[in-house]
Amino acid sequence: MFAKEDRLIRINLYTAFIALALGAIFGLLQALARAPAIKLAIPFMDYYRALTAHGVLMALVFTTFFIIGLMLFGAIRSLGIPLHSLALGWLGYFLMLVGTLAAAVVILIGKATVLYTFYAPLQAHPFFYIGATVLVVGTWVIAAEVFLTYHRWRHANPGLPVPLMAHGIMVTFILWLIATFGVAILMLAMLIPWSLGLVNRIDPLLARTFFWYFGHPLVYFWLLPAYIVWYTVMPKLAGGKLFSDTLARLSFIMLLILSTPVGFHHQFMDPGIAWGWKYSHTITTFAVAFPSLITAFSVAASLELAGRARGGKGLLSWIGKLPWGEPAFAAIALSMILFAFGGAGGIVNASYNLNTVVHNTTWIVGHFHLTVGSAAALTFMGSSYWLLPAVTGKPLRWRGLAVAQAYLWLIGIVIFSTSLHLAGVLGSPRRTADVTYGGSPVAASWVPHINLSAIGGIIMFISIVVFSIVALGTILSSRRQTAVIPLAEALSGPGKSTGTLDRWWLWIGIAVILVLMAYAA
Numbered sequence: 001m002f003a004k005e006d007r008l009i010r011i012n013l014y015t016a017f018i019a020l021a022l023g024a025i026f027g028l029l030q031a032l033a034r035a036p037a038i039k040l041a042i043p044f045m046d047y048y049r050a051l052t053a054h055g056v057l058m059a060l061v062f063t064t065f066f067i068i069g070l071m072l073f074g075a076i077r078s079l080g081i082p083l084h085s086l087a088l089g090w091l092g093y094f095l096m097l098v099g100t101l102a103a104a105v106v107i108l109i110g111k112a113t114v115l116y117t118f119y120a121p122l123q124a125h126p127f128f129y130i131g132a133t134v135l136v137v138g139t140w141v142i143a144a145e146v147f148l149t150y151h152r153w154r155h156a157n158p159g160l161p162v163p164l165m166a167h168g169i170m171v172t173f174i175l176w177l178i179a180t181f182g183v184a185i186l187m188l189a190m191l192i193p194w195s196l197g198l199v200n201r202i203d204p205l206l207a208r209t210f211f212w213y214f215g216h217p218l219v220y221f222w223l224l225p226a227y228i229v230w231y232t233v234m235p236k237l238a239g240g241k242l243f244s245d246t247l248a249r250l251s252f253i254m255l256l257i258l259s260t261p262v263g264f265h266h267q268f269m270d271p272g273i274a275w276g277w278k279y280s281h282t283i284t285t286f287a288v289a290f291p292s293l294i295t296a297f298s299v300a301a302s303l304e305l306a307g308r309a310r311g312g313k314g315l316l317s318w319i320g321k322l323p324w325g326e327p328a329f330a331a332i333a334l335s336m337i338l339f340a341f342g343g344a345g346g347i348v349n350a351s352y353n354l355n356t357v358v359h360n361t362t363w364i365v366g367h368f369h370l371t372v373g374s375a376a377a378l379t380f381m382g383s384s385y386w387l388l389p390a391v392t393g394k395p396l397r398w399r400g401l402a403v404a405q406a407y408l409w410l411i412g413i414v415i416f417s418t419s420l421h422l423a424g425v426l427g428s429p430r431r432t433a434d435v436t437y438g439g440s441p442v443a444a445s446w447v448p449h450i451n452l453s454a455i456g457g458i459i460m461f462i463s464i465v466v467f468s469i470v471a472l473g474t475i476l477s478s479r480r481q482t483a484v485i486p487l488a489e490a491l492s493g494p495g496k497s498t499g500t501l502d503r504w505w506l507w508i509g510i511a512v513i514l515v516l517m518a519y520a521a
Helices: 003-034 047-079 086-108 126-156 164-195 206-232 233-236 245-258 262-269 275-285 289-309 315-319 329-349 352-358 360-391 400-426 447-476 503-518
Strands: none
Touching: 003 047, 003 086, 003 289, 003 360, 003 447, 047 126, 047 164, 047 206, 047 360, 086 126, 126 164, 126 503, 164 206, 164 245, 164 503, 206 245, 206 262, 206 289, 206 329, 206 360, 233 289, 233 329, 233 352, 245 315, 245 503, 262 360, 275 289, 275 329, 275 503, 289 315, 289 329, 289 447, 329 352, 329 360, 352 400, 360 400, 360 447, 360 503
């Protein structure tokens, strides 16, 4: 029924896998180059070029293409109708691809060593900014495709609650459009004219503000698809049902309205922003933790119900009854465990006094590798173990290797992230090629942790190599099977309150009002 759509989905997923593999290579090179015990010379490029390539490939390219593939799959499967226009979907993909290639070329030739955050006054070649802009425009085209498909479904099904997976997908794209408004202004009104020489200078503080208007909701563009999988797929993989459909929708809506007005907590150390604005964003940052807590409760309850249905007794023995030997379940469940620690670190980052200790240290690097590097990336890799069979019609190859991949990632990320957290508390700065500072006695305290982080990085790289082998083996397999899509039923809901949670204009209006209060009041 969806053969043509599946081709579009597959090409997005395959592009994401290529970006993941390339990003992993640059990540390994960085880890080995920074470790004083190894001090690998990165071939053909300097450290900062490799760092930029790693950040852009992992945080922007891999995540975006995979999310687009997952969201297109979820939209048509949950709504039960084909895409509104395949031509629109392919246009979006090619815009994203052209933008990616344009940015990649200037990074590789050394004309865009501005890192993933591309802060002014660091300046890149215009093609880097133009490429990133075209990538974002491509995602807008895909968002329009999903909205038009949803509109057609709604017209044919008036009064019915939106399927939960489609509800989460709608929230994801609405949040993305609100968030990318900021980066569009940054690119079109500031960075592109500046890089072309049309203006002599721009305000670095204003540029950073526009970036973080976009930069923190970007985190939830990564996390919302993971949450969608946790709510709609994980209970089924565990052999149970979702605890509450309504709680899932509530968490999605809370993320929609609270994810954007939080950017100033990334700018606690920036002069020129009044303390009152930073304080207001601190409040909203703590508030945005609530939907994650709801998610933790609801998904854990779903898994407990599944574990007890499998024969688990007592307070915790149900945990051991869960299918830890199944690739998709193991990877996604481990990603949730790791994210619990990443979320705790996020509370530290959002606390002004504690943030002054860890700001711009390797603590931050350890933190976001537990969030985007685990909650998102490991969920996406685990999701591939059921998604690839669904869109290729081929069984997952080498299931034992796939299980090993998930546990390798767990071991690697624990070593890597813990080491960088400890080094950060000791004061080790991030974004530095030489962590010894020329043999400084102060730096000697964190050097052992940086060396240990390289071991974690090697294990994580091996995990991605194993994932790539499993994915490639599945794609190239000649065997065929009819895949079962593991969408969970809800134990509770959707109830009467679901109608309110599906009123998009109400929640979009509230989200926009909060943004205006946070940035323009």
